Amino acid sequence: METAPTDRLDPHVFVLFGATGDLAARKLFPGLYTLAASGWMPEDYRIVGTGRHAPEHGIEQIVRDSLDEFGDETDDSTLSAFIDRTRFVVSDDENGDELAEAVQEARADLGDDAKTLVYLSVPPSAMQGLIGMLGRTGIAERARLIVEKPFGSDLESSRELDAALKQVVDEDQVFRIDHFLGKEAVQNILALRFANGLLEPAWNRHHIASVQIDIPEDLQMEGRASFYESVGCLRDMVVTHLCQILGFMAMEPPVHLDALSLRNEKAKVFQAMQPFDPSRVVYGQYRGYTDEEGVDAGSDTETFVAVEAFVDNERWAGVPFYLRTGKAMAESRRTITLTFHTPPGRRFGDQIDEPDQLVLELTDTPQVGIEMWAKRPGPELALSRSSVMMEVPADDDGSDALKAYERLLLDAMRGDQTLFTRADEVDRLWQIVTPVLADPPSPEQYEPGSWGPHAALELPRPFRWHLGGADA
Ligand SMILES: NC(=O)C1=CN([C@@H]2O[C@H](COP(=O)(O)OP(=O)(O)OC[C@H]3O[C@@H](n4cnc5c(N)ncnc54)[C@H](OP(=O)(O)O)[C@@H]3O)[C@@H](O)[C@H]2O)C=CC1
Numbered sequence: 001m002e003t004a005p006t007d008r009l010d011p012h013v014f015v016l017f018g019a020t021g022d023l024a025a026r027k028l029f030p031g032l033y034t035l036a037a038s039g040w041m042p043e044d045y046r047i048v049g050t051g052r053h054a055p056e057h058g059i060e061q062i063v064r065d066s067l068d069e070f071g072d073e074t075d076d077s078t079l080s081a082f083i084d085r086t087r088f089v090v091s092d093d094e095n096g097d098e099l100a101e102a103v104q105e106a107r108a109d110l111g112d113d114a115k116t117l118v119y120l121s122v123p124p125s126a127m128q129g130l131i132g133m134l135g136r137t138g139i140a141e142r143a144r145l146i147v148e149k150p151f152g153s154d155l156e157s158s159r160e161l162d163a164a165l166k167q168v169v170d171e172d173q174v175f176r177i178d179h180f181l182g183k184e185a186v187q188n189i190l191a192l193r194f195a196n197g198l199l200e201p202a203w204n205r206h207h208i209a210s211v212q213i214d215i216p217e218d219l220q221m222e223g224r225a226s227f228y229e230s231v232g233c234l235r236d237m238v239v240t241h242l243c244q245i246l247g248f249m250a251m252e253p254p255v256h257l258d259a260l261s262l263r264n265e266k267a268k269v270f271q272a273m274q275p276f277d278p279s280r281v282v283y284g285q286y287r288g289y290t291d292e293e294g295v296d297a298g299s300d301t302e303t304f305v306a307v308e309a310f311v312d313n314e315r316w317a318g319v320p321f322y323l324r325t326g327k328a329m330a331e332s333r334r335t336i337t338l339t340f341h342t343p344p345g346r347r348f349g350d351q352i353d354e355p356d357q358l359v360l361e362l363t364d365t366p367q368v369g370i371e372m373w374a375k376r377p378g379p380e381l382a383l384s385r386s387s388v389m390m391e392v393p394a395d396d397d398g399s400d401a402l403k404a405y406e407r408l409l410l411d412a413m414r415g416d417q418t419l420f421t422r423a424d425e426v427d428r429l430w431q432i433v434t435p436v437l438a439d440p441p442s443p444e445q446y447e448p449g450s451w452g453p454h455a456a457l458e459l460p461r462p463f464r465w466h467l468g469g470a471d472a
C-alpha cells in the first residue's frame, strides 16, 4: 500500500442505507473511521445514515458503540470530527424527499466537485424498492452505488434487481461488493499465480488433480438468524465468496490487472463452469439451529454446503473443485488446497500414500504451504512426509494493510471497479446454482464443532478434505 495519499479524492457524501444494521456496526463505520484517521478519506466529507427507523439514542451513539465494539483505538479529535460530519435521516422506498434534501445540503456544503457514494447495506428484499426511490428523488444521478450481496435471491430476482439498477444508473456507477475480494489474502492469489514463474506452469489439469476451497466458520448465528433464515448458506457464502475465490484460482492470466481484463477473465471461468449437479451437493444444518431466535422450528435452511464443481475448459477439464463452508464448524479457516497428481511408476513401492499439496491459507497475513515427500535420513531410500509453510511477504507485519471493507470503500471512492463483481458474472453464477435451488438436497444434521455431515466427508472421495484430520 502507498504510505501517504498523494492524490486527494474529491469531497464525498456517503449515503448509508442500513446505518443501524449489523454490517454498518461491524465493518462500515469502523472502516470509514479508519480511512478518516489514516488520511485516506477526502479532505471533506459527510455521512448521511438512513433507514426506516431513527436510532433510539441517535446516530452518534450508533457510531460510538460500533467503534467501541468493533473498531481499533480511536483518537478524540478525529472521532469528534467524524461524528460532526455524520447525521441520520429517516427514509424508505416510498419516502425519500427528506433524504434527497439532506444529500443536496451536504453536496452544497462540499462544493461543486462533491461526489455521492450510496451504500445499500440492506437485505436483498429491500434493494429494489430503495433503488427506485433513489432514481425518483434524483439521489442516484451521477452517484456511485455500492450494492451488498447477495444480489437477489435467484436468477429471476437478480435479473429484476439488475434491470432496476440499469433504470437509474449505468453499469460504471454500480459497485457490487463481495468483501472477500477486498481481502489481502485473496488478492495475493493473483500475485502468487501471475508474478511468479514457479507455480503457473503447473496450474492446470496436467499437474493438478483436485482443488478445495474450504471456508468453515466456528461462529453460529450471532443475532443474524432471521436474516440467515431468508438466505441460507448457498446464497450467503457459496454463490458469492467461494465462487469469487474459484474465479481467481481458475482464471487465465489477464492481460492487465484492470477492471476490464480481470473481470473478463473471471467471467470466462464462470461461463465455463458447469451448473451444479444437485446429487453432488450436500446440505447440512447444525443441531440446535432451530432453537435460535427467529428460526422456525421446522426450518430446513442449510447452514452448511459442500459441493463439487467443474470448470469445463482447456485448463481445468476433469479437475473437481470442492467447495465447503458452514456455520458452527470445528474451526474458522479459509484454506485452498491444490492436490497434485502422484508421479507414475512404483519406484517407491507403496510409500507414496498421499499426493503433494499446495496449501494457501487466506489469513490476514497470507500463508503458503507445501506438503510433499522427501528422503528420510538413513541408509535406505525411504520417504518421509515434509511440509513447509511460509508467510507472504515474510518480513512484513501487515500493519499498513487495509481491511477488506476499507480497501473496497476506497476503491469505490476512486471509481475503480476491479475488485467489484460485474452483472454478467453474477447472472452466470445464479445460473450455475439454479439446479440446486430448484431441487435442493435435504439438510443433514451435524454436531456443532464438527466438520459437517457425514455425506460431505465422503463427497471428495477418492480425495480427502485437507482440513479435518482423521474425520476428513
Ligand atoms: N452483517 C454482516 O456481517 C454482513 C452483511 N452483509 C450484507 O449486508 C446487508 C445488511 O446486512 P446486515 O447489516 O447484517 O442486516 P441487518 O438486518 O442487521 O440490518 C439491515 C438494515 O437494513 C435496514 N432496512 C432497510 N429496509 C429494510 C427492509 N425492507 N427490511 C429489513 N431491513 C431493512 C434496517 O434498518 P431499518 O429497519 O431502520 O430500515 C437495518 O438497518 C445484507 O445484504 C447482508 O447480506 C454482507 C456481509 C457481511
Ligand SMILES: O=C1O[C@H](COP(=O)(O)O)[C@@H](O)[C@H](O)[C@H]1O
Pocket (backbone or CB within 6 Å): 217, 236, 237
Ligand atoms: O458475507 C459474509 O461473510 C462472513 C464471513 O466473512 P469474514 O470476512 O468475517 O470471514 C460470514 O460470516 C457471513 O455469514 C456472510 O454474510
